[in-house]
Amino acid sequence: MVTEASTSSGNTPRVRVESVDAFRGLTIMVMVFVIAVAAADYRPLPQVMSWCGSLPVSTWNHAEVGWERFVEQKKASGLTDEQINQLPEASLKNVGLTATDLVAPFFVFIVGIAIPLSRNRRGREWWSHVMVRTIMLILAGVVYISLILGLSWWWGILQAIGVAYFMGAASMKLSRAGRWLAIFLLAAFHILMSHYFVWWLRFGDSPDPFWTISQLHGSWAKPLTIHCRPWVSLSYGIMTMIGVVLGEVVGRGDRKAIVRSALLVGSIFTAAGFALHSVGLMTGATELCFNKPDVTASYALASSGLGAFVFLVLYYLIDVRGWKRWATPLRVFGANALLAYFMQIIMRIFFRALHVETLFAAQPNDALRQWAALFPSPVWSSLFLDRSGYHGVLWGLIWTLCLWLIVLYCNKRNIYWKL
Numbered sequence: 001m002v003t004e005a006s007t008s009s010g011n012t013p014r015v016r017v018e019s020v021d022a023f024r025g026l027t028i029m030v031m032v033f034v035i036a037v038a039a040a041d042y043r044p045l046p047q048v049m050s051w052c053g054s055l056p057v058s059t060w061n062h063a064e065v066g067w068e069r070f071v072e073q074k075k076a077s078g079l080t081d082e083q084i085n086q087l088p089e090a091s092l093k094n095v096g097l098t099a100t101d102l103v104a105p106f107f108v109f110i111v112g113i114a115i116p117l118s119r120n121r122r123g124r125e126w127w128s129h130v131m132v133r134t135i136m137l138i139l140a141g142v143v144y145i146s147l148i149l150g151l152s153w154w155w156g157i158l159q160a161i162g163v164a165y166f167m168g169a170a171s172m173k174l175s176r177a178g179r180w181l182a183i184f185l186l187a188a189f190h191i192l193m194s195h196y197f198v199w200w201l202r203f204g205d206s207p208d209p210f211w212t213i214s215q216l217h218g219s220w221a222k223p224l225t226i227h228c229r230p231w232v233s234l235s236y237g238i239m240t241m242i243g244v245v246l247g248e249v250v251g252r253g254d255r256k257a258i259v260r261s262a263l264l265v266g267s268i269f270t271a272a273g274f275a276l277h278s279v280g281l282m283t284g285a286t287e288l289c290f291n292k293p294d295v296t297a298s299y300a301l302a303s304s305g306l307g308a309f310v311f312l313v314l315y316y317l318i319d320v321r322g323w324k325r326w327a328t329p330l331r332v333f334g335a336n337a338l339l340a341y342f343m344q345i346i347m348r349i350f351f352r353a354l355h356v357e358t359l360f361a362a363q364p365n366d367a368l369r370q371w372a373a374l375f376p377s378p379v380w381s382s383l384f385l386d387r388s389g390y391h392g393v394l395w396g397l398i399w400t401l402c403l404w405l406i407v408l409y410c411n412k413r414n415i416y417w418k419l
Helices: 018-037 064-076 081-085 088-092 100-149 157-173 176-196 230-252 255-283 297-320 325-334 337-353 366-373 378-385 389-412
Strands: none
Touching: 018 100, 018 297, 018 325, 018 337, 018 389, 064 081, 064 088, 100 157, 100 230, 100 297, 100 337, 157 230, 176 230, 176 297, 230 255, 230 297, 255 297, 297 325, 325 337, 325 389, 337 389, 366 378, 378 389
């Protein structure tokens, strides 16, 4: 990722915007943490409430987990899927916005901020770099998910970032006014397609397993649903284009203009997103509500607006006030984001080989009971055996620290992975 900018004439020195790396690092750090604590078995986590209209869920889970937990509870009481879907709560399926739901939008928003900085630095080579990077991100995403779920044509977050990156780069060919118009037209298009065409959000829904090389009888369309459907990735493109709007001003280095632009972008898009969401809740038109799996327009707009506000805070503290030391841990991840993302899998495989992966399990197991027996104190025993609430948060933080130390080592050894 690029965090430096120069004028097109090349006569002025580059201006390093350190808050971009800090923001990226903060996003990666939170991402690693929530992946660690919000595992597939969904351990009970703290801070459970309704987030922007969601069913009760921890802010460290995605909002849709509230619906999944609700279904589990109702099935345990004897209700069928058909009966559950007729309950009033079914209208809130996947609706809501937690802190965890902001991770992916913030990352692609930062990608958008960095695009004008990258173009300024690379000059004529920039477009060839864009094409190569788009293809590499999509291929890297396929490899990443295949390492977890088996070889197939998966569509995950890295692929969505690849599409978003290309859309953000293409938006540089538009005027500033044209970019604003394109953002709202794309959001309107996504809303209309979601409302009038069922396949737009439901293509690939199937009870069959995913198609993989080792499971040829599976559904060939289902791998396209693992994160969001490829065409729905245009909402991530909207987020990146909003980032470009702010990134152009950041690249010019005028501090007052950057602050004004961040306030403008944050206010307009946060207000637009929350307005759409409120209308959706009041009218029952849930295609207007915050919904991460469907990457709805309101979700794209509001999360980008909130991203602008977070960037503004970091920019003011780090680049304006010069308070930089506190952000050093964030820059460890921010300077090597892609390696940190892939290193999660490598670290898990390594820990498994060392037989310590079970320390981070979401539920008690024999290995954890053996560890607990070594520490007769009730406090320590509880730490090993109780993975719910803030204990679960603590183990997520320990996992994140382990990955941070590995990435720090790679950074010091000048081992970077950039596309």
